Amino acid sequence: MRRTKIVATIGPATSEMEPLRQLLEAGVDVVRLNAAHADMETHSANVRRVRELSQVLGRSIGTLVDLPGPKIRSGIIVNGEVELANGQEFILSGSDDGRGDERHVATTLSDLAHWVLPNDDVYLADGAIVLRVIESLGNDVRTEVVRGGTLRSRKGMHLPRAEAHVEPFTERDALALEMAIAAKVDFIGLSFVRRAEDVERVRAMLPKRGVRPALVPKIETAAAIDNLDGIVRAADAVMVARGDLGIQMPARHPDAGPQRAALAERDHSPLQPGGETGDHRDADARVDDPLAAADARRGQRRRQRRPRRHRCADAFRGNRRRPLPEPDRAHDERSRRVG
DSSP, rough: OSSOEEEEEEOTTOOOOOHHHHHHHTTEEEEEEEESSSOOHHHHHHHHHHHHHHHHHOOEEEEEOOOOOOOOBOBBGGEEEEEEOOOOOOEEEEEOSSHHHOOOOOOOTTGGGGGOOOTTTEGGGGGGGGEEEEEEETTTEEEEEEEEEEEETTBBBHHHHHHHTSSSSHHHHHHHHHHHHHTTTTTTEEEESSHHHHHHHHTTTTTTOOOEEEEEEEEOSSHHHTTTTHHHHHSSOOOHHHHHHHSSSSOOOTTTTHHHHHHHHHHHHOOOOEOOSHHHHHHEEEEESOETTTTTOSSSGGGGGHHHHHHHHHHOOTTTTOOOOOOOOOHHHHHHHOO
């Protein structure tokens, strides 16, 4: 039996029955729904489709709702995207109004200028683009592009000084959590967790009786690494977001965070962590469920990658410890028993 589990994020291109069936037939074990995108009704419908296909295929398919968290984002771009070149100046606005272009973009952080100093690095497009702060201009920030690239609308943005002070659980998270509980999903991903208390607060919101989903905090900040042992003790499993974590960890130790998370999880938890990684062999040596975060969301060819990931998991499974359990799909029976 393949012990490494495959987690795939679904989106508009893969949420209908036929493409979703193809993903599941290719070996996906857990379907991840990102509550930062689409509405709760859409996600609830996707959960129902997964359950229906699980019955048709005779396989236990888990569902994971990833709470949106307080992620800072850049704003809307005219025509959807723009190219930023190395060395050019670029303005970040503390207002979320207006449409961006090759000269400026709005952000969702209203007091942006308060959280940066000259020579600070700011990361756009989930870390793909790097800006260096020149100066603050009122509520705007003038920067130089250090590493250019394509900036699209509403992409993730990282400001290390600000992220240590952002509230990890938002009103939008509360709504997504309510939907996830009502849909009886198997796992709930917690974004931007920095300490064990962030996990414990969400656990206190779960039903006291009946179905209680497993909590899976994402290790994506330097603070989470500092408090890793406590987070792992409070969690049911952990998920290592290597892209976000790599921005905050020193470049000379690019794997320090994922390795520490794997070791801590093995020491303190009955489950092992999931990691977001493109190196399937390395992931299989360390974690139970490599996360295919972007692959399945858009484009027809993305689904073709699932069989390759399946084969990698089969081929490099020798260094495993404990398998991630199959999700319990007997919701009604369990509810009656616990209730």
